[in-house]
Amino acid sequence: MSSRDRILARVRSALADVPRTERPEDVEVPRDYDRTRSGPDVVELLVDRLVDYKAVVHEATDVAAAVADALRGRAARRVAAPVGIPAEWFGDAEAIRDDPALSAADLDALDGVVTGCAVAIAETGTIVLDGGDDQGRRALTLIPDYHLCVVRRDQIVRTVPEALERLDPSRPQTWISGPSATSDIELNRVEGVHGPRTLEVLIVRAVS
C-alpha cells in the first residue's frame, strides 16, 4: 500500500460520521455575499486605492504619448517590452523584446517594463496580469525595478467576485496591489522590497 493510499484510507475512516450518500454539493454553501455593489465611479475608486498603496497614477487619453512621457519622466532608457505592446509607445526609450528570452541578469539591467493587464479590481486596488501578449511572462514584471502598467476602462471591475469570473485559472496570474511592501518590522508598512519598487498606472478612459 502506498502512502497515497494510506492517507486516503485514513481520511475515509476519519469521515466515518459522514453519511455514505452525502455528496460534496449536499454541504450547503450560503453565497449571500455581494457579487457587485453600487458606489463611487470605479475609476475614481481604483485611483484612490492605488494612491493609498503609494502607486503613481495618471489618467490618459493618448496612450502612446502618455507612456512615452512617463518613461521620459523616469529617465527609463532601456525598457522590457512584451510582444503585444506597440513599439511606438516607447518614444525615445528603447523597447527590449523578450525574444529570445531575456536572462534574469539581462532583466536586472533594464530600467523598467511596460505592460497592459487582464483585469483591475477597483475596491481593492488590484491589477491582475495573466501572461497575455501585452504582459509577457512573469519575470518581466518582477525583476525590473519600475513597472508601468496600462489599464483600459473596460478592464476595471468593482469587486473581487467580478474579477474571478473574467479570469482563466489555467493561465499563471500575478495579482498586484501597489508596489512591493513589507510590514515585518514593528508592523510598519515599508514600500519597496524585492518586487518593483515603483508601480505606475496609466488609466485609459476612452476605449481605443
Next chain:
Amino acid sequence: MSGTFVGMPAFPEASSRAVDDAQLRYNLRKATHTIRARRAAVVGEQPDWAELRAAGAAIKDRTLRHLDVYLERLESAVTAAGGHVHWAEDAAEANRIIVDLVKATGETEVVKVKSMATQEIELNSALAAAGIRAYETDLAELIVQLGDDLPSHILVPAIHRNRAEIREIFTGRMAAWGRPAPENLEDDPRALAEAARLHLRERFLSAKVGISGANFAVAETGTLVVLESEGNGRMCLTLPETLISVVGIEKIVPTWRDLEVFMQLLPRSSTGERMNPYTSTWTGATEGQDFHLVLVDNGRTSVLADRVGRQALRCIRCSACLNVCPVYERAGGHAYGSVYPGPIGAILTPQLHGIAGPLEESLPYASTLCGACYEVCPVAIDIPEVLLDLRAKVVTKGHRGERLAMGAARRVLDNPKWLAMAQRSAGRLRRWAPRRLPGPLSAWSDTREVPVPPRESFRDWWVRRPNQEGDR
C-alpha cells in the same frame, strides 16, 4: 541553522519567562495593537463580511467532509497540467521526498518562500543534514534565520524583535550567509528592508530550486495560490527551474470560484490590507518549470477524525486570533512551544501531536476563554469550544491527580451518607482549614482564597430547624 521546538517546556513555565521580559511585552503589545486596529478598519468597510465569513466556513466544511474526493481531484488536475504529485504521511516522509527531489537537481542550495508547512516538518534541518542550504527569503523569516531564533507569530515570525534588535542581527550575521549588511546600517525600517533586498538579490537571480507552501490549492483546476507582500514569493516561484510546493492536505478549496471568498477574507484578516501586494497563482508546470506538489498529512487525518476538533482544519493561517488574544499579547509566541502559536496553536498543536506530553496537556489551558479569537476568525472556528473539549480530554486521559480527585469526589457526591459524613467532619475541622494547600495543590491556592468550610451543612441546618407553616 534556526532552532527547533522539540522539547519545549509546558506553557505555564515558558509563558512566565516571557511575561518577565519587558522589552518583549512592549514589542508584542505595539505590534498586535497596530495590526488589530488595521484589521478592524478594513473589515468594517466590507458590508458583507458576515456573509463572506459564513461562506468561507461552509466551503471549508464541504471540503473537509469530502476531503478524499477533493484530494484525488486535485491530484489528477495537477498531473494533467504537467505537475508531479507526492504524498507524505508524516514529516519524515515529506522531508525525505523533498531532499531526494533537490538532490536529483544536483543543487546544494534552495530559496524558500515563507511556509508554515515547511516549518512544521522542520524541513531546513532535514535539508542541512543532507548538505543542502535553505535560504529563507521573507524578511521576518530572514530575521529569524539570521538570529538563530524561533518564529513567534504566524504572519510576522519576528514580531518579538524591534528595529534595534533587527539592526543588530543584520549587522552581525548577514556576512555569514552571503552579502554583508551595508556599513553604518541604521535602524529605520526602510533602511533595514533595503539591506534585505541587497542581501537576497543575487541569490534570487541565480536560484535553481525554489521551495514554497501554498495558501490554497484548487481541486477543480489544480491551481496553487500564494499570497505575499515583498515579492520574495514571486522570485522563488517564478525564477527557479524547479519548484517544490509543500502543502497540508487541508489547504484545498473545491473550485476556482471559491477563491472569490477567500481572497476577500484572508488579506483583510491577516495583514489588515484590502489586498496583499502580490498574489501568484499557477497550474502545474508553468513557463517551462519542473513542478512538484508534496501533499502532507502529518497528523491532519487525526484532527479530521475528531468531530469537535475537525473545524480547526478550516484555518487559513491569517493570525487574526493571535493579534486579539490577551494571553498571546502577554505570553508571546514562543510560549506555545510550536510553529502554531496563539489560540489556533493552543488547539492545533495538541490535536496534531495528540495529547502526548506536558506541553500538549497545558496548551488547552492557555486561554481565558474570552472568545475574541472566535469573533475575529474569518472561517468561524469556535476555538473556545475546541479548547473546552480538549480540556475534557486532558482530564479523562491526562492529569492523573485530577482524575483521582474527581473519582473520589464522584463517590462522595453519589452517596448522601458519605456526603453528610464528609460535610460534618469538614465543619468540625474548619478551624484547621489551611490557607495554603500542600504540595502541588499550592499552585491553586497561591492565586485563590481557600474557602473555609461552613460550621454546618445546609442539609443539617434544614433538618435541625423548627417546623414552620407550609412545611410538611
